Amino acid sequence: MKRPLDIVVLGLSLSSSWGNGHATTFRALLRGLAAEGHRILFLERDVPWYASHRDLPEPDFCELAYYTDIGDMLSVYRDRLEQADAVIVGSYVPEGIKLIDKLASLPLRRLCFYDIDTPVTLAKLDRGDEEYLALRQMPIFDAYFSFSGGQVLTRIEQDYRALKAVALYCSVDAERYVNTGETPVWDLGYLGTYSLDRQPTVERLLIEPARRLPNARFVVAGPQYPDTIDWPENVERIEHLPPSEHASFYSRQRFTLNVTRQDMIAAGWSPSVRLFEAAACRSPIISDFWRGLTDLLPEDEAIVIADSPQDVVDTLTGLDEWTRLNIAADAHRRVQEGHTGHARAQELVDAIAAMPVRSSHASKDGMRKTA
Known part of the structure; x- marks a missing residue:
């Protein structure tokens, strides 16, 4: 895949690392993507507990936008979503089930899920707890990117009917996480x-x-x-x-x-x-x-x-x-x-490159070449 990708991510938080591990995971991955020239829009639900603890309100490696209503957000960003090479929904996104259903009804090129809480998600589904993802939605995604690898991927495909489970471990921003040389205290x-x-x-x-x-x-x-x-x-x-x-x-x-x-x-x-x-x-x-x-x-x-x-x-x-x-x-x-953000970004790009464009989008825009 030679040309830069256009990726839209709808995640729990990018702006605030308070009380969650999602923000640092997304930051490392998206910085890695940006370093390779890819274009990213991150859409974050504007909630008070993150709004009052934002430690990265204006990232320099992607576009970050906040929304309060799913319908309004889709109206504003519909064209961007439909033209993106991949739309990725993260785990624990507020009103995730409603959001996924709305996205699945659009002629997207590719729709993916990135589960940064895979074992928790699967345990919740086993209990009938569908807080941010419904069991019926598992086959909707072109790829189910998973925080967990190994035998968990087989379970996701066989027991939960995901079309394709792909390991996408967390990663570290190697330029920011370095030994400072300070004396241990x-x-x-x-x-x-x-x-x-x-x-x-x-x-x-x-x-x-x-x-x-x-x-x-x-x-x-x-x-x-x-x-x-x-x-x-x-x-x-x-x-x-x-x-x-x-x-x-x-x-x-x-x-x-x-x-x-x-x-x-x-x-x-x-x-x-x-x-x-x-x-x-x-x-x-x-x-x-x-x-x-x-x-x-x-x-x-x-x-x-x-x-x-x-x-x-x-x-x-x-x-x-x-x-x-x-x-x-x-x-x-x-x-x-x-396990750096650059390495993980390349894994994501390679996985997207291996996915065909959805037929709904191909029929809408048949002249556009597959990425």
């Missing part, structure tokens, strides 16, 4: 919004080790943690950390902790963007285990896997500095080779 840190199903692991792999190592320093950054949590005195709390401060945060840790939601552990092959961010900043990672993790980052070569508080204590107190730095360097190399 924390022995172990964690960056993540509070989640009820992640908190037991945070308790086990950070809070309890902090109690056992009162002279070590720990940090947890992220919003929405309840006041009822009993934080040890050597655990520092940061309520919200904007992406502009992530690289410094990771660089000032001897180790960073990765914690995975239960639905993602059950599904496997679901790497968090935090894994790639920490590795890009050369912060050695301690993580819980899930299937597919060691395919991306081999254990004891590029990552340390922990199950118990003592595993973390042993790593923090017993791992020599040469090994610590080499684990960080190996993870950094692997991420630079295959």
Whole structure:
């Protein structure tokens, strides 16, 4: 595909990273696309909780527009949507089901879904919870891009009747996530919004080790943690950390902790963007285990896997500095080779190139050549 693509994305948020991992995922991917000359319009529902926490209101790598009503938005952007090479709807978009139905009724060239929450989405559908995607809509998409890979893709096609499931993992903006050279001030840190199903692991792999190592320093950054949590005195709390401060945060840790939601552990092959961010900043990672993790980052070569508080204590107190730095360097190399925004953008472009134009659009505009 030689000519630049015109892509429209309707996602949860690009402007605000507050309380979600979608914004940084989209930013890395779209920056990668823009660097290759592709044109992107991102349409974001204007909601108060993101409007009051916008850390990227005017991106320089794409056009960003806000809307409050689906019907009004489609009236304004209908021509752009119909002429785009691909229209991509993200997971957790407000009124997602209504939006998808409206888009499916238009003569689009290609309609795709990008699920940045695949295990959560599938678990919700299994329970009959159709918050932002209906089961009947799965076959609508020309491609179902999935945050999860591996065996999850087979399930999406066989059990949920998607036409084609394609892995599109999260990625990292390698130009912004670099080691800053700052001296580490924390022995172990964690960056993540509070989640009820992640908190037991945070308790086990950070809070309890902090109690056992009162002279070590720990940090947890992220919003929405309840006041009822009993934080040890050597655990520092940061309520919200904007992406502009992530690289410094990771660089000032001897180790960073990765914690995975239960639905993602059950599904496997679901790497968090935090894994790639920490590795890009050369912060050695301690993580819980899930299937597919060691395919991306081999254990004891590029990552340390922990199950118990003592595993973390042993790593923090017993791992020599040469090994610590080499684990960080190996993870950094692997991420630079295959998990940057540029690499992920090329995967998306290649996938779009492999999709035929929809017959509804071909009949409307038969003279236009297939991308």
